[in-house]
Amino acid sequence: MTEILFIEPDRVLAKTYHDYFTEKGFKLRFTGKAQEAIALADKITPDLVILELQLKIHNGIDFLYEFRSYPDWQDIPVIILTMVPPNEFPQDKEFWKSLKIHKYMYKPKIKLNSLFIEINELLAQKTL
Amino acid sequence: MKDIHNTVGADQYLLKSIAEELRLPLVQISRLAELSQASKYDFASNIRSIESSADLAIQLLESFILGVEFSDRQREIELSPITIGAVMNDVAHQLHRLASQNDYDIELSIKSAHPIMGNYEAIKMAYLNIAHTIITGDNSSDGKKRKSIVFAVYNRGPKNMAGVYGNNLQISKSSWEKSLAIFDRSRQKMPDFSSINGSGFFVATSILESMSLSLNPSKYRGHKGLAAAFPLSQQLQLI
Amino acid sequence: MKQLIASAIVLKRTNYGEADRIIQVITPNHGKLSLMAKGVRKIKSKLAGGVELFSIIDITYLLGKGSIERLIAARLQTHYGNIIKDLNRTNAGYEFIRIVNKITEEEVDNQWFDLLAKSFESLDDFRINLSLIKIWFYLSVFNLTGHSPNLLKDSLGAKYEQNSLYNFDFDSMSFAPNERGKYSSNHIKVLKLANQFEPIKMVNIDGIDILSAEALPLIQDIAKITLDV
Numbered sequence: 001m002t003e004i005l006f007i008e009p010d011r012v013l014a015k016t017y018h019d020y021f022t023e024k025g026f027k028l029r030f031t032g033k034a035q036e037a038i039a040l041a042d043k044i045t046p047d048l049v050i051l052e053l054q055l056k057i058h059n060g061i062d063f064l065y066e067f068r069s070y071p072d073w074q075d076i077p078v079i080i081l082t083m084v085p086p087n088e089f090p091q092d093k094e095f096w097k098s099l100k101i102h103k104y105m106y107k108p109k110i111k112l113n114s115l116f117i118e119i120n121e122l123l124a125q126k127t128l
Numbered sequence: 129m130k131d132i133h134n135t136v137g138a139d140q141y142l143l144k145s146i147a148e149e150l151r152l153p154l155v156q157i158s159r160l161a162e163l164s165q166a167s168k169y170d171f172a173s174n175i176r177s178i179e180s181s182a183d184l185a186i187q188l189l190e191s192f193i194l195g196v197e198f199s200d201r202q203r204e205i206e207l208s209p210i211t212i213g214a215v216m217n218d219v220a221h222q223l224h225r226l227a228s229q230n231d232y233d234i235e236l237s238i239k240s241a242h243p244i245m246g247n248y249e250a251i252k253m254a255y256l257n258i259a260h261t262i263i264t265g266d267n268s269s270d271g272k273k274r275k276s277i278v279f280a281v282y283n284r285g286p287k288n289m290a291g292v293y294g295n296n297l298q299i300s301k302s303s304w305e306k307s308l309a310i311f312d313r314s315r316q317k318m319p320d321f322s323s324i325n326g327s328g329f330f331v332a333t334s335i336l337e338s339m340s341l342s343l344n345p346s347k348y349r350g351h352k353g354l355a356a357a358f359p360l361s362q363q364l365q366l367i
Numbered sequence: 368m369k370q371l372i373a374s375a376i377v378l379k380r381t382n383y384g385e386a387d388r389i390i391q392v393i394t395p396n397h398g399k400l401s402l403m404a405k406g407v408r409k410i411k412s413k414l415a416g417g418v419e420l421f422s423i424i425d426i427t428y429l430l431g432k433g434s435i436e437r438l439i440a441a442r443l444q445t446h447y448g449n450i451i452k453d454l455n456r457t458n459a460g461y462e463f464i465r466i467v468n469k470i471t472e473e474e475v476d477n478q479w480f481d482l483l484a485k486s487f488e489s490l491d492d493f494r495i496n497l498s499l500i501k502i503w504f505y506l507s508v509f510n511l512t513g514h515s516p517n518l519l520k521d522s523l524g525a526k527y528e529q530n531s532l533y534n535f536d537f538d539s540m541s542f543a544p545n546e547r548g549k550y551s552s553n554h555i556k557v558l559k560l561a562n563q564f565e566p567i568k569m570v571n572i573d574g575i576d577i578l579s580a581e582a583l584p585l586i587q588d589i590a591k592i593t594l595d596v
Contacts, residue, residue, distance in 0.1 A: 010152065010264075011230060012177055016159045019174075023167050053454055061457045065420075070382045083151060090458045094596075098465065108155050112162050306449070 002123060003027045005046035007037045007063065008081075009055055020112045026119075034058035038066060046076060047126075048119065052107070053082040053089075064099050077102040077122055081110065145327040146192045152264075153185035180226060187260070188328070191253040195331040198250060198338040205339055207245045212290040212358060213238035215248060216279040219255045223263065230263050232275045237348075239282040244358045250339065251290075254332040255279070258292045258343075258354055261328030280348045284357065291355025293348045300352070304345045308333075329354065369430040373397050374444060376483050377420050378468045390438060392426065393467065395477035402428055402438040421460050421487050422446045447491035455497055456490045463504055466596045470512065482507050489566040498579035499569060503561045505586045510562070514593040517541035518559045527555050535585055537592060554582045 004021065008014045009032035018028050029044060031037050034055050041049070049067070053060030060082065067073055079102050082089070086106055095101075102122060105115070157178050164174045198205055220234050227234045262277055278293040307326070333343045336356050346355035375392035378399070383389050388404045427440040450460045463486045471479050482504070489500045509515040521527055522536045522543040532548030533555070535541075542548075542555060557578045560569055569575055590596055 010156070012156045012181065013159060015177075016156070016163050016174075020159075020163050020166065057451075059451055059454055059457055061454055061461070062420075062451050065461055066380075069380050072382070083148075083155075084454060088454070090455065095458060095462075108151050108158075112159055112166065 001025065001027045002047045003029065003044055004119070005037060005041055005044070005049045006030045007034070007049065007051045007055065007060065008032060009052060017112070017115075021116070024116060032056065034060070034063035034066070037063060041067065041070075041073065041076075045072070048122065049076060049078045050081050050115075051078055053080060053084045061099075064101070068099055074100065077126070079118065079122070080104045081107050081115065083107050143192075143196070146188070146331065149327045150185055150188055153181040153188070156181040157185070177229075180229060184226065184260070184264075187256060191257050191328075191335075192331055194250060194253050195334045195338075198335055205247050205250060207247055209243045209361070210246045210248045210251070211241050211243050212246070212251070212288055213241055213281045215252050216255065216281055216290060218252055219259060220279045222256065223259050226260070227263055227277060230275075232263055232277050235276060235278045237278055237280040237282070239280075240288055242283065242288055242360050244288055245361050246358065247339065250335050254335040254343075254356075255290070255292060257328035257332040257335075261326055261332075262292060262294050262297060262353075265326060276351075278348060278351055278353070280355075282348075283360075286360055287357040288360055289346070289355050289357055291346050291348060291353050293346070293351035293353030293355075295351050297352045299345050299354065301345050304354075370427060370439065371397070371430055372425065372427050373400075374480075375400070375424050375426045376464075376480060376487075377422065377424065378464050380420075389435065391468070392424075393471070393475065393480050393483065394426075395480040398475050399471060399473045400428070401435045402426070403435050404438045404441075419443060419446055420464070421448075421450045421490075423484060423487075447487040449491040449493060450487065453493070459497060459501060460487065460490050466508065466590075466594070469596060470508065470594060478511055482511070485565060492567065494570050495566045496570075496576040496579055498583045499557075499561065499575060500566050502558065502579055502583055502586050503566045505590050506558065506562045508590070508594065512594065514540075514589075515562070516558075516589060518555060518562055527552050535589075537589075540589075550582065550585070554578055557582055558586075 002025075004026055006014065006017060006028050008017065008030060011032075014030045014032070018030060021028050029040055029046070031040055032055065035058065037049075040046075051060050051064065055063070060080065064078065067076075067078070078100065080089075082105070084106075086104070089104055103118065105118070160174050160178045160181065164171055164178075216238060217236060220236050224234055259277060259279070276295045279291075280293060281288065281290045283289070307329075329343070332354075336343050341356045341358065343354050343356050346353055348355075373394040373396065375394045377390055377392050379391040381389045381391075383403070386406050390402045390404055391399065392402060393399050422443055423445040425442045425444050426438060429437040429439060431437060447460075450456045463483060467479055467483055486500065486504050489495050489503070490497075506515070516535070517540055519526070520541065521533065522539040522541045525544075527533070527542065528544075529552050531544055531552060532546060533542035533550045533552075534545045534548045535550065536543040542550060553574070557569075557572075557575060560572070561579075
């Protein structure tokens with residue numbers, strides 16, 4: 001079963017994503033904190049990380065640099081699903097490349113179904 | 129304490145910040161509605177959550193509009209004798225369900241019933257915003273300790289202190305001053321405490337400032353929070 | 368074995384094996400060091416702790432025979448905690464670290480350490496516009512690497528003139544007069560000031576935020592071409 005590490009600080013959204021994706025056959029692990037996310041990743045080694053950038057204490061970019069400093073986790077895809085709007089999200093290619101960001105998605109505009117499609121496409125690419 | 133209206137463009141930035149904060153309840157509603165259509169799983173609970181999110185969005189909008197109207201003097205701030213304890217009681221009851229849903233216990237500690245001259249609606253909006261920001265700013269649960277929020281009213285010398293305090297709120301004089309300094313420059317004004325942008329604190333500040341009051345970090349029974357000091361009216365005390 | 372103490376700024380942290388980390392630091396007097404921090408990962412992996420990024424730390428290490436020294440202790444000296452409160456500043460901080468790490472060899476003098484420390488200090492101060500900090504950083508790097516653009520005279524050897532417009536000429540690494548130029552003498556003034564003064568000293572200059580934002584893409588292009596970063 002595909003295991004997704006979902007870093008989402010809002011409990012209402014976390015529960016919504018959890019209910020939707022659990023019914024779709026995924027196993028989701030949630031946390032709202034960057035530090036806990038590292039500990040969780042250490043425990044479960046997820047197949048995919050979905051990351052909100054606006055977190056408490058450490059922001060998502062800080063988490064991502066830490067996450068990518070682990071050699072074991074270089075190939076785990078990361079989707080950024082965030083309230084930070086596109087015009088505030090760093091656009092330079094070097095940034096994307098160095099952090100191996102698979103996709104940036106602007107949360108207000110991404111329906112559950114769209115996220116589901118994106119995840120399936122990504123996982124399909126991984127198995128090819 | 130910095131007056132947030134003294135910063136160039138501050139009002140516009142506050143409005144933008146508020147609009148951004150409104151996104152969250154609207155995104156919640158949209159996703160919940162989508163989930164309800166996609167699955168019959170826990171339908172009733174989803175509908176309740178949608179209602180809560182919608183109520184939250186409405187309350188945010190109302191308080192923001194009030195904050196702007198008062199700060200721009202579009203509306204006269206009518207003062208009348210009120211007791212802050214009654215205001216806090218009202219706020220606590222209004223937020224009871226939201227607090228419960230987010231694993232917060234609410235406590236009321238009203239130790240003063242002295243009347244003051246104030247605007248009931250405005251003061252209620254200010255404290256609604258403070259409490260709401262505390263509750264939604266950290267609504268994750270780590271399962272380790274129960275979160276609590278205290279609405280407290282007590283006398284301190286010639287003033288009536290009214291504050292909202294939390295047992296997991298890390299707010300100090302320096303962190304508050306830093307947040308005020310960057311409120312028009314930073315997406316997350318209080319990231320040590322909250323993952324949301326914390327506009328509610330600044331709306332409350334704006335409303336209280338229009339009544340010549342200031343919101344400051346404060347401590348109460350070991351909890352940290354934000355409080356304002358209301359001058360006691362000597363004439364009202366004689367009545 | 369000799370035990371040494373130094374101030375350091377962390378450039379990179381990489382996990383090694385089950386429980387260890389290799390930490391790359393830059394110091395004012397000992398150049399760049401690679402340090403093995405043993406057993407660090409046995410405790411929960413730290414985003415906070417003695418080897419924080421965006422900090423100046425005091426390290427104690429054993430001078431070994433190989434290329435990797437052994438870290439004995441690390442204590443936080445100064446932590447620029449505001450940087451991570453803003454996504455763009457966080458990213459800028461990482462960008463600066465990456466550039467310094469890429470450009471510098473092992474034997475580096477204290478100027479690179481000072482540059483990073485001053486950059487963090489500026490990023491930590493939200494009064495200072497981010498574009499201005501970035502311009503200042505890149506110009507400092509150009510100075511240290513000998514790739515500075517000519518901010519005193521234009522491509523024809525004349526002084527820059529008020530009310531004239533310019534485009535940047537990469538061949539001569541100076542601004543060339545052009546009636547339909549993208550940059551005014553004010554942009555060039557901002558660059559000259561950023562070349563001389565630290566960002567905090569320029570905070571109150573009228574229009575500095577807008578001019579910095581307009582000039583920054585050019586400076587970044589110069590960096591890409593001259594430094595390959």
